[in-house]
Amino acid sequence: MTTGNLTPTADAQQAVVTDGTGSAWTEERDIPEPAAGEALVKVTAVGICGSDVGLIEGEGPPWTDYPIVLGHEVAGEVVALGDGVEDLAVGQRVALHGFIYCSRCTACREGRYYQCDELKEIGFTVDGGYRPYAAWPAYTLTPLPSDVSAVAASQIDSAGCTLHAMNRITTRFTDTAAVLGPGSLGLYGVQLLRTQGVDDVILTGTREERLAAGERMGASKTINVREEDPIDAILEYTNGRGVDVCVEAAGAGDVLQTCVKSAARQGKIVLTGAFGDTKEIDPDEIVAKELTIVGGVTASHAVDEVIELLQRGALTIDDVVTHEFPLRDFEEALDTVRERRDGAIKVVLRPQA
Numbered sequence: 001m002t003t004g005n006l007t008p009t010a011d012a013q014q015a016v017v018t019d020g021t022g023s024a025w026t027e028e029r030d031i032p033e034p035a036a037g038e039a040l041v042k043v044t045a046v047g048i049c050g051s052d053v054g055l056i057e058g059e060g061p062p063w064t065d066y067p068i069v070l071g072h073e074v075a076g077e078v079v080a081l082g083d084g085v086e087d088l089a090v091g092q093r094v095a096l097h098g099f100i101y102c103s104r105c106t107a108c109r110e111g112r113y114y115q116c117d118e119l120k121e122i123g124f125t126v127d128g129g130y131r132p133y134a135a136w137p138a139y140t141l142t143p144l145p146s147d148v149s150a151v152a153a154s155q156i157d158s159a160g161c162t163l164h165a166m167n168r169i170t171t172r173f174t175d176t177a178a179v180l181g182p183g184s185l186g187l188y189g190v191q192l193l194r195t196q197g198v199d200d201v202i203l204t205g206t207r208e209e210r211l212a213a214g215e216r217m218g219a220s221k222t223i224n225v226r227e228e229d230p231i232d233a234i235l236e237y238t239n240g241r242g243v244d245v246c247v248e249a250a251g252a253g254d255v256l257q258t259c260v261k262s263a264a265r266q267g268k269i270v271l272t273g274a275f276g277d278t279k280e281i282d283p284d285e286i287v288a289k290e291l292t293i294v295g296g297v298t299a300s301h302a303v304d305e306v307i308e309l310l311q312r313g314a315l316t317i318d319d320v321v322t323h324e325f326p327l328r329d330f331e332e333a334l335d336t337v338r339e340r341r342d343g344a345i346k347v348v349l350r351p352q353a
């Protein structure tokens with residue numbers, strides 16, 4: 001093991017754990033020694049994902065391995081290296097992409113390691129980053145340039161999920177797009193569409209402060225679905241034509257049907273949210289309008305692109321990350337997310353604060 005002068009002095013720490021029965025609590029855990037191929041990471045920022053709140057309520061993916069230390073939107077700093085790690089250095093700042101894979105199965109050999117037959121997901125089946133120190137395989141860690149802050153790096157997962165899903169379609173300069181859902185996935189979606197040259201972007205949602213944030217990020221039209229029917233409003237805005245691109249970023253309610261109904265002929269629908277149950281859609285509309293529907297499930301293939309866009313200023317976390325809390329205040333932080341307190345959009349925990 002290689003260590004620097006950043007090695008933790010205590011040998012125990014508090015980690016935030018849940019068993020999926022509605023609560024999360026702290027437990028004392030050892031600060032791990034990095035095994036061969038692993039790096040010990042000092043966690044400096046970890047985003048609270050909507051799926052973390054779902055995990056606490058037992059609404060995580062069926063493969064979740066409880067009890068689990070939450071946290072997959074992690075930025076940190078390497079403090080020690082296990083044997084055989086040559087492409088990371090002690091003191092290096094890193095972002096996590098949370099997939100542990102076999103590298104032998106067909107999906108892995110085809111580069112889709114996030115679809116590995118033996119996939120393990122950090123924060124879902126392997127303990128995550130709601131703790132000050134964690135050891136993970138070195139290949140899950142991407143070095144960060146100095147001009148990308150820890151909080152910005154904690155957003156690579158959210159922005160990368162949307163970017164990866166959007167990479168599965170092509171857009172044209174003249175497209176009109178709709179983003180359904182003004183959470184972090186949707187707000188990064190608005191920015192990404194603008195960066196791709198799509199400058200007519202509709203944003204729908206229920207909360208005025210989130211819609212206003214979307215306008216500041218370049219949305220040309222916002223629709224509050226509590227006041228207007230989103231299908232009618234989108235069709236009216238597009239003179240009955242519908243949108244060429246519809247990015248579903250809510251993962252709730254009947255937004256899927258809204259996508260199908262408000263898409264133009266040969267429109268493209270991008271699904272980024274997880275619904276947790278079955279939704280009704282009208283298949284005749286998919287056939288008649290020749291729609292393309294794609295889903296995206298990972299940020300791991302988009303880490304480098306998101307870092308580059310953050311560096312260029314083409315992607316900003318301003319107005320998306322609204323709150324930061326020290327890890328010890330995780331209960332208040334989780335309530336802030338649950339109740340969308342004080343206009344909360346994205347809340348980030350700081351385990352070293």
Ligand SMILES: [Zn+2]
Pocket residue numbers: 049050051072073157158
């Ligand atoms: Zn997430």
Ligand SMILES: [Zn+2]
Pocket residue numbers: 101102103104105106107108109113115116117118119
């Ligand atoms: Zn594999």
